Amino acid sequence: MMLWPAVTLIGFLVLTALVIAMGTRSTARYEAERAEVASGPRHAAEPVGATATA
Template identity: 70%
Template sequence: MVIWPTLTLIGFLVLTALVIAMGTRSTARYEAEQRAAAARPSRARSAAPEAATATALL
């Protein structure tokens, strides 16, 4: 009977394609978030010296 090996192969190929599609989408979203974070200025760096100065005066 050739049907079970054929169904197994088709199932494997479908699941492999699903994993690849999910990984591609997830990677694209991660890279877009990284680019967006790099594009906006960091406010934490500019606020840190002011906080250090304020605590030094106490």
């Protein structure tokens, strides 16, 4: 008798957790892209391992 309300509640909680996880990931990616645009791409001045010769 209480099976379907329990299944409904568990399904709702699982879907809510999925939406929160997807939103968190999307927001983190958006903020990282926006920070890169604001500060410019992060490139090293010299390639790793490069040495200056005189």
